[in-house]
Amino acid sequence: MQDQKGAHTMLHVGLNHYLVLSGVLFSIGVLGVLLRKNALIILMSIELMLNAVNLSFVAFSKYAQNMDGQIMVFFVMTIAAAEAAVGLAIAVAVFKRFKEVNIAHFENLKG
Amino acid sequence: MTDKFLIATMLLSPLIGFLINGLLVNYNNKSYLRSGIVATVAAAISFLAAATLFLKLLGVSAPEVVKAHFFEWINVGQFKANAAFVVDHISGIMILIITGVGTLIHLYSIGYMSHDEKPAKYFSYLNLFLFNMLILVLGDNLLLLFVGWEGVGLCSYLLIGFWFTDSEKAKAGMKAFVVNRIGDAGFILGLFLIFILFKTVEFEELAKLTYAPELGWGLLTFATMFLFIGATGKSAQIPLYVWLPDAMAGPTPVSALIHAATMVTAGVYMIVRLNFMFMATPNTMMLIATIGALTAVFAASIGLFQNDIKKILAYSTVSQLGYMFLGVGVGAFKAGMFHLMTHAFFKALMFLGAGSVIHGMHEEQDVRKMGGLSKKMPITYLTFLFGWLAIIGTPLFSGFFSKDEILWKTFASPMGSKFLWFLGVLGAALTAFYMTRLMALTFWGKSRVDKSVHVHESPIVMTLPLVILAVLSLIGGWVGIPEVIGHIFSIPNGWEHWLSKQVVDAAAHGSHLEEWLTMATSVILAGCSAYCAYFIYTKKADALEKLKNQYGKIYNIISNKYYIDELYQKTIVVPLVLLSKWFWSFVDVKIVDRTTYLLADIVRGAGSSLRLMVNGNVQQYALYIVAGMVAVLVVILTR
Numbered sequence: 001m002q003d004q005k006g007a008h009t010m011l012h013v014g015l016n017h018y019l020v021l022s023g024v025l026f027s028i029g030v031l032g033v034l035l036r037k038n039a040l041i042i043l044m045s046i047e048l049m050l051n052a053v054n055l056s057f058v059a060f061s062k063y064a065q066n067m068d069g070q071i072m073v074f075f076v077m078t079i080a081a082a083e084a085a086v087g088l089a090i091a092v093a094v095f096k097r098f099k100e101v102n103i104a105h106f107e108n109l110k111g
Numbered sequence: 112m113t114d115k116f117l118i119a120t121m122l123l124s125p126l127i128g129f130l131i132n133g134l135l136v137n138y139n140n141k142s143y144l145r146s147g148i149v150a151t152v153a154a155a156i157s158f159l160a161a162a163t164l165f166l167k168l169l170g171v172s173a174p175e176v177v178k179a180h181f182f183e184w185i186n187v188g189q190f191k192a193n194a195a196f197v198v199d200h201i202s203g204i205m206i207l208i209i210t211g212v213g214t215l216i217h218l219y220s221i222g223y224m225s226h227d228e229k230p231a232k233y234f235s236y237l238n239l240f241l242f243n244m245l246i247l248v249l250g251d252n253l254l255l256l257f258v259g260w261e262g263v264g265l266c267s268y269l270l271i272g273f274w275f276t277d278s279e280k281a282k283a284g285m286k287a288f289v290v291n292r293i294g295d296a297g298f299i300l301g302l303f304l305i306f307i308l309f310k311t312v313e314f315e316e317l318a319k320l321t322y323a324p325e326l327g328w329g330l331l332t333f334a335t336m337f338l339f340i341g342a343t344g345k346s347a348q349i350p351l352y353v354w355l356p357d358a359m360a361g362p363t364p365v366s367a368l369i370h371a372a373t374m375v376t377a378g379v380y381m382i383v384r385l386n387f388m389f390m391a392t393p394n395t396m397m398l399i400a401t402i403g404a405l406t407a408v409f410a411a412s413i414g415l416f417q418n419d420i421k422k423i424l425a426y427s428t429v430s431q432l433g434y435m436f437l438g439v440g441v442g443a444f445k446a447g448m449f450h451l452m453t454h455a456f457f458k459a460l461m462f463l464g465a466g467s468v469i470h471g472m473h474e475e476q477d478v479r480k481m482g483g484l485s486k487k488m489p490i491t492y493l494t495f496l497f498g499w500l501a502i503i504g505t506p507l508f509s510g511f512f513s514k515d516e517i518l519w520k521t522f523a524s525p526m527g528s529k530f531l532w533f534l535g536v537l538g539a540a541l542t543a544f545y546m547t548r549l550m551a552l553t554f555w556g557k558s559r560v561d562k563s564v565h566v567h568e569s570p571i572v573m574t575l576p577l578v579i580l581a582v583l584s585l586i587g588g589w590v591g592i593p594e595v596i597g598h599i600f601s602i603p604n605g606w607e608h609w610l611s612k613q614v615v616d617a618a619a620h621g622s623h624l625e626e627w628l629t630m631a632t633s634v635i636l637a638g639c640s641a642y643c644a645y646f647i648y649t650k651k652a653d654a655l656e657k658l659k660n661q662y663g664k665i666y667n668i669i670s671n672k673y674y675i676d677e678l679y680q681k682t683i684v685v686p687l688v689l690l691s692k693w694f695w696s697f698v699d700v701k702i703v704d705r706t707t708y709l710l711a712d713i714v715r716g717a718g719s720s721l722r723l724m725v726n727g728n729v730q731q732y733a734l735y736i737v738a739g740m741v742a743v744l745v746v747i748l749t750r
Contacts, residue, residue, distance in 0.1 A: 035730075
């Protein structure tokens with residue numbers, strides 16, 4: 001995809017930049033989820049992934065001159081807040097029991 | 112009253128009796144009177160309905176058949192079978208015998224089973240038997256006949272093994288059931304073949320479709336042969352007769368009703384019902400006549416030296432059934448049916464008489480321990496005397512007319528032969544001998560009864576049926592007085608005329624002189640043989656011992672029933688058991704079981720290796736998701 005306006009000004013930030021940033025943020029989030037053992041860090045990494053997606057939503061919305069993407073972001077943020085609340089509550093409960101929030105302890109949740 | 116209502120009453124009355132005694136009365140209730148009366152009334156209502164239907168057929172402008180179509184039972188593709196019942200001149204006779212003799216035997220059972228533990232169970236089975244037997248004779252198609260056929264087999268099994276706590280009796284029941292299965296397999300094959308040939312199993316349709324005689328060995332011949340195999344099982348002919356003598360383990364009234372008067376004659380009835388088809392297959396007819404004649408002689412010879420009063424009567428039944436098959440086999444269906452009826456009277460009478468003797472002797476069945484009972488049990492003796500006179504073919508008694516009709520037809524029919532006639536006469540002489548022996552050992556001569564046994568005459572509920580059956584044994588044959596005697600007194604042969612609407616006999620050719628001569632031969636031979644037996648067993652017991660010593664080997668062979676049971680045991684039962692054991696220990700354990708174990712192992716192995724992936728580590732699951740996502744991306748991007 002070629003941004004026609006990109007030729008006039010060097011500092012113009014186009015869609016591709018946003019998408020690359022979004023991809024990088026998302027990958028960092030994924031790696032965080034996969035590799036870190038601390039549940040809090042994992043929750044933060046998930047936030048990172050969600051926000052990477054939000055970023056691409058907003059970028060597309062601007063690019064396409066369409067508000068749908070921005071509205072979608074509100075939904076994602078709402079869900080993220082709810083998810084964080086639930087995740088943190090579980091993390092607190094696990095911490096009370098094991099005095100740390102290592103992801104390995106979550107295994108004990110299975111019936 | 113409509114025909115439908117009458118037929119329904121006749122069929123349902125015993126069924127309702129069965130349900131009342133089987134479901135409503137406590138299993139362990141010992142009140143024999145109540146359940147006995149329920150069952151007897153059920154049978155009597157059935158008899159009244161049957162008699163009314165029979166009278167309808169008798170009238171001047173009577174219909175040829177009375178039909179009742181209840182519902183369509185099976186309708187699959189070309190195959191159709193209705194729950195429809197037909198009372199015609201054949202089944203009309205049968206329903207009278209079944210319900211009439213049946214009612215008498217129910218009545219008798221009230222006395223006989225008065226000391227039993229579970230009379231309600233007994234009477235419910237007896238009612239169920241009546242219901243099934245009526246279905247057998249009334250069904251308008253072969254399949255419905257087969258339903259009744261199996262139903263009576265079931266009741267027979269249940270009643271033979273009625274005292275199942277004795278393992279011998281339980282085994283006898285099983286033997287009857289298993290041997291009958293062999294015959295029934297033949298019956299089913301015959302039924303299938305008939306459906307393949309005619310695309311219908313309804314008797315009326317079949318009668319129209321059966322074409323001109325099939326002289327060779329076509330499918331129809333095989334069909335009728337298979338049906339005859341079924342008949343040898345149910346009607347205890349060579350080679351499947353072995354279950355009937357053992358069936359005597361059941362209560363004696365059961366032996367009288369099921370194993371003498373009704374169920375065992377089902378094979379004869381079936382052949383008479385399909386007479387048009389059997390007439391079209393002379394090869395089968397020849398086989399039937401030969402088997403019948405051989406069975407008549409063979410079973411009679413075994414009867415010569417049996418000591419159990421019921422076993423003697425059992426072999427006698429097998430032998431008399433042989434006569435019926437000889438009759439139908441030579442194309443004398445009417446004579447076969449005639450003997451079926453008279454035999455039902457006199458054999459039921461003799462079995463009930465034997466039951467009365469056993470009851471009076473407190474469960475003693477060995478004739479060597481009886482003797483001189485004529486004074487102690489006068490009514491039983493006199494009625495038994497009528498049965499004896501009938502079975503040995505004393506002129507004027509019912510057995511004389513029916514047996515001589517069969518013998519004459521065997522002599523004169525183009526399908527019979529002099530040799531078969533000779534076998535028949537030989538059988539008649541043997542019959543006279545063993546029956547006279549039975550009379551002599553049981554009722555005549557000196558008493559050999561143990562002093563401790565107090566012999567008593569049976570109560571009136573038992574003697575009344577005996578008296579009625581005795582009268583029937585005398586006059587039952589008068590409906591079919593052969594033309595050779597009848598024309599002198601201008602009495603028509605009602606029997607021949609009655610059945611001629613549905614049954615076509617093979618034409619017999621012979622002069623009156625020949626008929627008189629054959630008749631005289633069998634009567635004189637039977638008379639001599641009876642006198643010999645009388646002489647030996649009442650006057651010359653020591654001469655008997657001498658003969659026994661002289662011909663010890665032959666005596667042993669015959670008194671051991673020609674070792675047929677042992678032969679079957681060695682050649683069929685033991686190899687079959689060994690084969691089954693091989694199937695169990697090799698085929699089942701080593702092949703079938705191992706295959707399933709192997710399959711289970713494969714699945715379990717696969718499962719346990721896959722289980723490693725699902726270990727509860729959330730991050731690992733996330734990795735799978737990512738890996739999947741990457742894989743999807745790779746596929747999309749490289750396309």
